[in-house]
Every structure is written in C-alpha cells, then in structure tokens.
Amino acid sequence: xxxxxxxxxxxxxxxEGKTVLDDLSLTLAEGEVAVIVGPSGCGKSTLLRxxxxxxxxxxxxxxxxxxxxxxxPRKLPQLRQKVGMVFQSYELFPHKSILDNITLAPRKVQKRxxxxxxxxxxxxxxxxxxxxxxxxxxxxxxGGQKQRVAIVRSLIMHPALMLFDEVTAALDPEMVRExxxxxxxxxxxxxxxxxxxxxxxxxRAVADRILFLDDGGIVExxxxxxxxxxxxxxxxxxxxxxxxxxxxKE
Amino acid sequence: xxxxxxxxxxPLYKEAxxxxxxxxxxxxxxxxxxxxxxxxxxxCKIPVLRTVVRAYIExxxxxxxxxxxxxxxxxxxxxxxxxxxxxxxxxxxAFLGGGYMAEAFRSGMEAIAPIQLESALSLGMTRTQAxxxxxxxxxxxxxxxxxxxxxxxxxxxxxxxxxxxxxxxxFTAKDLIGLYYNTTESLFLLVVFYLLILLPISLVGSxxxxxxxxxxxxL
Ligand SMILES: Nc1ncnc2c1ncn2[C@@H]1O[C@H](COP(=O)(O)OP(=O)(O)OP(=O)(O)O)[C@@H](O)[C@H]1O
Ligand SMILES: [Mg+2]
Numbered sequence: 001x002x003x004x005x006x007x008x009x010x011x012x013x014x015x016e017g018k019t020v021l022d023d024l025s026l027t028l029a030e031g032e033v034a035v036i037v038g039p040s041g042c043g044k045s046t047l048l049r050x051x052x053x054x055x056x057x058x059x060x061x062x063x064x065x066x067x068x069x070x071x072x073p074r075k076l077p078q079l080r081q082k083v084g085m086v087f088q089s090y091e092l093f094p095h096k097s098i099l100d101n102i103t104l105a106p107r108k109v110q111k112r113x114x115x116x117x118x119x120x121x122x123x124x125x126x127x128x129x130x131x132x133x134x135x136x137x138x139x140x141x142x143g144g145q146k147q148r149v150a151i152v153r154s155l156i157m158h159p160a161l162m163l164f165d166e167v168t169a170a171l172d173p174e175m176v177r178e179x180x181x182x183x184x185x186x187x188x189x190x191x192x193x194x195x196x197x198x199x200x201x202x203x204r205a206v207a208d209r210i211l212f213l214d215d216g217g218i219v220e221x222x223x224x225x226x227x228x229x230x231x232x233x234x235x236x237x238x239x240x241x242x243x244x245x246x247x248x249k250e
Numbered sequence: 251x252x253x254x255x256x257x258x259x260x261p262l263y264k265e266a267x268x269x270x271x272x273x274x275x276x277x278x279x280x281x282x283x284x285x286x287x288x289x290x291x292x293x294c295k296i297p298v299l300r301t302v303v304r305a306y307i308e309x310x311x312x313x314x315x316x317x318x319x320x321x322x323x324x325x326x327x328x329x330x331x332x333x334x335x336x337x338x339x340x341x342x343x344a345f346l347g348g349g350y351m352a353e354a355f356r357s358g359m360e361a362i363a364p365i366q367l368e369s370a371l372s373l374g375m376t377r378t379q380a381x382x383x384x385x386x387x388x389x390x391x392x393x394x395x396x397x398x399x400x401x402x403x404x405x406x407x408x409x410x411x412x413x414x415x416x417x418x419x420x421f422t423a424k425d426l427i428g429l430y431y432n433t434t435e436s437l438f439l440l441v442v443f444y445l446l447i448l449l450p451i452s453l454v455g456s457x458x459x460x461x462x463x464x465x466x467x468x469l
Contacts, residue, residue: 077371080371081374084372093383105374109379154373157373
C-alpha cells in the first residue's frame with residue numbers, strides 16, 4: 001500500500017459528557033476505500049465530521065497526510081482543502097448556479113482563474129453526465145443530480161481524501177444507482193475514500209475494507225467478503241441480520 | 251391653502267429635503283455596516299465581543315434617537331470632542347439604526363441551516379469567505395423585508411434632526427410656521443415632501459422583495 005493519507009489515533013469524542021467515540025484508531029492508505037457500517041446513532045457521521053474538524057475532539061489526534069488537523073485552527077482552511085466531504089442532504093448553495101457552486105471554492109480559496117475553474121468544472125460535470133445543466137440552479141435538479149454536483153464540487157478541489165456520509169440516504173430508490181455509480185467510478189480511479197452507507201450491496205462492491213462501528217469503536221474490520229459472509233463478532237452478525245431479514249420477508 | 255405661498259416655500263423645502271435625504275442615506279448606510287459587523291459577531295459567537303455587541307444593541311434600540319442626538323451634540327463637546335450638527339445627525343442615526351440592522355441581519359443568518367456553513371467550510375473556505383459568499387447572500391433574502399422596514403423607520407426618524415439645529419424638513423416647517431403663521435401650507439408641504447422621499451423607497455423595496463421571493467422559491 002502507498003503512503004498514509006489518514007491516521008486516527010486514540011480518538012475520543014463526546015457530546016456534553018456523553019461519549020460517542022472512544023479510543024478509536026484507524027489508518028487509511030492512498031487509494032484505499034474504506035466503508036463504515038454500523039447501527040444508527042453509533043457515531044458514523046460524527047467520525048467523518050471529526051476528520052475534517054467540523055467537530056472538535058476531546059482526545060487523541062487525527063493526521064491528514066502527516067499534518068495534525070485539530071492542532072491549529074488557523075491552518076484549518078488549508079487542511080480542509082485536502083478533504084472533500086459530501087453530505088446526505090447535498091448542501092448545494094441554492095443562490096448559485098451549478099457552475100458557480102462548483103467554481104466558488106477553487107476561485108475564492110485556491111485563487112484559480114474563472115476560465116480555468118470553469119473548464120475543469122465542465123469536464124467533471126461531463127463525466128457525471130450533467131454538463132448540460134451547468135447554467136441551471138440547484139432547485140431545478142433532481143436529488144440524484146444534486147448529489148452528483150455535490151461530488152463534483154468536492155472533486156474540483158483535488159482532495160487527497162473524500163468523505164461520503166450516507167450520500168444516497170435521502171434519494172428516491174431510482175436515483176440511488178446513478179450516484180453509487182459515480183462513487184464506484186471514483187474508487188476505480190484510485191481515490192482514497194471513507195464512505196458511510198447503509199447500502200450493503202454497494203459497500204461490498206466498492207470497499208477494500210469494511211469497518212463495523214458500534215458502541216463508540218471499531219468492533220470488527222476486514223475485507224468485504226470476509227465481513228459479509230463470515231462476520232466474526234456476534235454484534236456484527238446481529239447487525240447484518242437486520243438486513244437479511246428484509247430479504248427473508250419477501 | 252394659498253398656491254403662491256406654497257410656490258414660494260418650495261425652494262426652501264427642496265433644500266431641506268436634500269439635507270434629509272443626504273444625511274438619512276449616509277446614516278442608514280453606516281447603520282447597514284454596523285449591523286452587518288454586529289450580526290457577524292453574534293453569528294460566529296465570538297467571545298467577549300458578542301457581549302459588547304448585545305449590550306450595544308439593547309442600548310441603541312431602547313433609547314430614543316432624540317436622547318442619543320443630545321448626548322452627541324451636547325455631551326461630546328464636554329469631553330473635548332468637537333462635532334458638527336451634521337456629524338451628530340449621521341452618527342446618531344447610524345448608532346440607532348445599527349442595532350436594528352444587526353437584529354435583522356442576524357435573524358436572517360440564523361435562518362440559514364448551519365450545515366450550509368459547514369459545507370462551505372469543508373471546501374476550505376475561511377469563516378469570512380463562507381459568511382460573505384454563502385451565508386449572507388441567502389440571509390439577505392430572508393432579512394430583506396426587515397431591513398427595508400428599518401430603512402423607512404430610520405428615514406422617518408430623521409425628523410428629530412431639527413433638535414440639533416439641522417435645517418431638515420421638520421426644522422424648515424417649524425421655522426416657517428413660527429415666522430409667517432402659514433400653518434396649513436407649511437404642514438402640507440412637510441407631509442408631501444416626506445411622502446416624496448418615502449414612497450419611492452417603499453415601492454422599490456416591495457418590488458425587490460417580490461423578485462427575491464420569486465427567485466428564492468424552492469430555496
Ligand atoms: N451535535 C450533537 N449534540 C449532541 N449529541 C450529538 C450531536 N451529534 C450527534 N450526537 C449524538 O452522537 C451519537 C452519534 O451520532 P451520529 O450522527 O454520529 O450517528 P450515526 O452513526 O451517523 O447515525 P445515523 O446512522 O443515524 O446517521 C448519537 O447518539 C447522537 O445522538
Ligand atoms: Mg449519520
């Protein structure tokens with residue numbers, strides 16, 4: 001495996017005295033795709049939010065490409081450029097066109113020229129099949145289209161690491177596929193990604209490694225085939241059973 | 251009512267109206283600036299500063315402009331700070347308006363979901379960049395009616411400028427009544443000129459408001 005992109009050491013996170021993540025350690029190498037699964041409320045979103053310091057942490061350290069992200073708030077904007085984050089609710093900027101949504105950060109933050117940023121934005125939009133929507137506004141797009149734009153908006157910053165927090169959870173079933181295909185494509189290109197999802201089929205297809213999160217820590221981790229076919233811990237078995245129940249019921 | 255009297259008063263009122271508009275707009279522009287900075291401080295919850303800002307807002311909104319003007323006009327010279335009536339009028343209006351504008355901006359900013367800010371921050375924007383390009387433009391749509399109401403309220407408040415001997419519309423009307431006793435004509439022109447100033451502001455305001463609401467549909 002290549003160089004280390006993300007290293008989490010003994011992370012401790014609590015909300016008003018209530019521990020959510022406890023002594024959690026994790027490393028991610030360049031090009032690796034790790035998928036986090038786990039029951040609702042186990043801290044998956046919180047973990048991702050700690051990685052780009054949207055949440056302060058109460059213990060441990062997180063290194064991005066060697067730099068400690070929680071060390072100096074003044075360096076945060078610089079470091080966050082290395083981490084792309086895509087939210088469940090897209091969070092496009094409603095007052096800006098698709099093209100402006102995508103080019104805002106490269107132009108403001110990285111001081112790239114409008115021509116340069118727009119050219120790359122259009123190339124990226126083309127790749128997710130939305131080049132013809134560049135002039136539209138977010139409200140004119142479907143959920144799946146908005147989510148693909150949100151992914152492009154992160155990609156244009158050339159992040160070393162991409163975080164995806166249940167990016168298909170708010171979508172109608174028929175739009176889930178178009179977004180997951182984009183993610184699969186990114187994995188194939190060798191992107192380093194940390195993905196939270198409830199889509200188990202997709203997790204199996206995209207992941208190099210599955211992390212099963214429960215009770216504030218990583219309870220089990222392994223290759224997808226091992227995890228899904230032969231979960232070692234009882235808790236993982238129980239968690240996976242909640243998904244098989246749905247298929248048994250039919 | 252005497253048409254000749256009206257005609258002869260017109261130039262005086264025109265000049266007074268120009269003064270009202272000039273000082274009013276200047277004070278309101280400053281109030282916008284003060285309000286914006288204060289709202290940003292409150293939105294970002296900057297320690298210490300936010301307490302100062304809260305105190306300022308309460309002070310500015312809970313004291314009459316007349317008292318604020320007296321303080322500036324008679325108080326400041328006692329402290330060795332020389333002022334002109336115009337500077338007093340403008341800064342008094344800015345002081346009063348700043349508090350109201352701050353509240354209008356702040357409620358608009360707080361109406362925008364915090365995750366919008368997080369989304370901007372996660373793209374590597376600084377807090378200032380995120381506020382100015384993502385939060386504020388959206389907040390403006392929400393705040394616009396309140397900001398407009400403040401503009402009209404502050405424009406009307408300029409009528410106490412006469413208390414610090416500024417020759418505004420109110421001063422002119424009182425002066426003319428005192429000199430020539432043409433009360434009807436003087437008051438009539440006073441009302442007409444205030445309407446001439448305020449109606450266009452109102453109209454343009456509601457026009458923009460309607461367009462904003464249309465553009466923001468599905469926001
Ligand atoms: N801002 C907050 N303040 C207080 N508690 C919080 C906050 N955010 C999250 N929590 C709590 O932390 C725990 C973990 O939340 P988190 O959102 O990370 O879970 P999750 O694994 O992402 O769940 P889901 O699958 O439902 O998205 C939950 O118990 C939640 O109630
Ligand atoms: Mg979550």
